[in-house]
Structures are given as C-alpha cells and as structure tokens.
Amino acid sequence: MLKLSNVSITYNDKAVLDNLDLTANIGEIIGVAAPNGTGKSTMFNVMANFVKPDSGHVLFDGKYAYRNEKEELLIHKQLCSFPEQQDLFEELSGVDHLKLYANMWKGSAKQVPEVIERLHMGNYVKRKVRTYSLGMRQRLCFAMMMAADTPVMLMDEVMNGLDVDNVALLSECLMEMKKDKLIFVASHLLSNLDLYADRVLFLKDGKFVHEHRFTSENDIFLKIEMSTEQYEKLKEKMALPQGYIYLAKHLLCIPLNGMNESEQTKWIERLLDYNEKEMTVGPLGTVEYYDKYYSKNA
Secondary structure, eight states, X not given: OEXXXXXXXXXXXXXXXXXXXXXXXXXXXXXXXXXXXXXXXXXXXXXXXXXXXXXXXXXXTTEEOOSSHHHHHHHHXXXXXXXXXXXXXXXXXXXXXXXXXXXXXXXXXXXXXXXXXXXXXXXXXXXXXXXXXXXXXXHHHHHHHHHHOOSEEEEESTTTTOOHHHHHHHHHHHHHHGGGOEEEEEOSOHHHHHHHOSEEEEEETTEEEEEEEOSTTSOOEEEEEOOHHHHXXXXXXXXXXXXXXXXXXXXXXXXXXXXXXXXXXXXXXXXXXXXXXXXXXXXXXXXXXXHHHHOTTO
C-alpha cells in the first residue's frame, strides 16, 4: 500500500499540492488526468522521494516512509519511475538498458529476453539507442520498467510518441502487469486510460476534484453534441432532469438512472430534433470529465 497523507507543496506562494490525501493498493492501475502545471509530476516526485513535501507524509505499507537513508534504499527497491528519453545513453544498446534496470532492481537480468519478446523489440534492441526513433525510445523506456519489475511503478506520459499499434500493445501489458503491482499512469491519451485504469484521478488547484471509478454501478447518460444556442433553446422549451450535465459548451448529458423505460424513451424522442448529431448511451468517461474540469469552455 502507498498512501499520501496531508501532503502540501508551495512554489512561489502557489499551492501545487494542497493537503493531498490518497490511498492506493497493489492490484490497481490508477490514471492521473490533468493538464501540465497542475501538480501531477510533483505528486509522482513526492511519492518517489525526489521532492520533499513542505508538510505531510508518504506511507508505505502503513509506515512513514523516507525517514532515513536505509529506509530510502529499501523503498526504492520496490518503486521505479518511468525514465525520460533524454536520460537514455545514446551509445548503449536497448539490451544494455534493460539489463541495467533489471540488475538495479531485481539483481538479475534473466527476465530481459521475455520482455524483449513481449514488446516485439528483437529487430532493433541490440542497436545503439542513437539510431532509435521516438516511438522506439518510448517503447524502450516502458521495457525498462518491465525489466525492473517493481511492485510500485510511476509512469508519466507512458504513451507519448507511440502509434496506435504500440499504444494497444502497452495497454495490454499494463493490464497483464497489474495483478501484483500498483501502477500510476499519467497520460494525455484520455480515452486510452478508460481501457486499463481501475480509477482515474483529476487533479486541480492542488487537490483531487474528482475520482472516476470504472464499475458496473456508474451512472448511465444519454449523450448528444449540442451547441450553446441549441442548449439554451432546449432549456426554454422544457425543464431538464435533475443531474444533467452540459460539458464544455458542446455535450449535453441526460442521466437515465432512476428513469423508467417510458421516461427514457421520451428523452430520446425529445432529442431527435437534433438528429444531425449522433446520440450515445453510456457512462461518462475520462474525456468527458476532463472537459468538465479543465475545458476553458466549461
């Protein structure tokens, strides 16, 4: 278990993290969705002890963490952060990087061939990194995390620079890995988070403003694209049901939970006047919540 307890950090009189509380457990993938500058990288750095909070604590397995150098070393054997591409060694091969991470965290490189095969890297992994494309470098960084194989992983922008096929491959790997790990993933590929995350946190003004859990109990909405003018005219014609949401001045979401079948049908018929737009039914996803909390048009 990893826990943040009342963690605060202030830079230049601005609260980057404001009494932040979070409890996370092995077996979870936790997505973090927030624009740049909202504190998600700072939160990761606090977890990894790269940045000391002004107040509050990090706890591992219920105990205060990072109290002394010996404890730091023990925790860092259990936690690995996603490497940045600029930190790769241009004259070393991909295999060299994988063996380095495997030996640093696991004390053995026996799993490296398996990682190479799983990520389909065999055709280039022995070449020097200076010959790699952006996507190959990013896949190598992910492979280094797999080689480290730590119980806790902090991944910031793990899908950056990857094509659709590689995004799908890494998403599959994340779902395979989570059974015995706690994995945090910060990503701008919002809809991709919905595929593998157990919950997504939305960070704003130093606090979590929303936690979206993916369960069968999520509210179901009738969703339709609608301009502000159309939305205002609709409100003049009829009262919208309690709990409706109009997101980022473009998406009307009508809650269907609690309505009987007849009421649901009536709302679908009412919105047929806007039949040039596609209607969908389902829970709100990461994209919609991101629009709700961060869109300039919200």
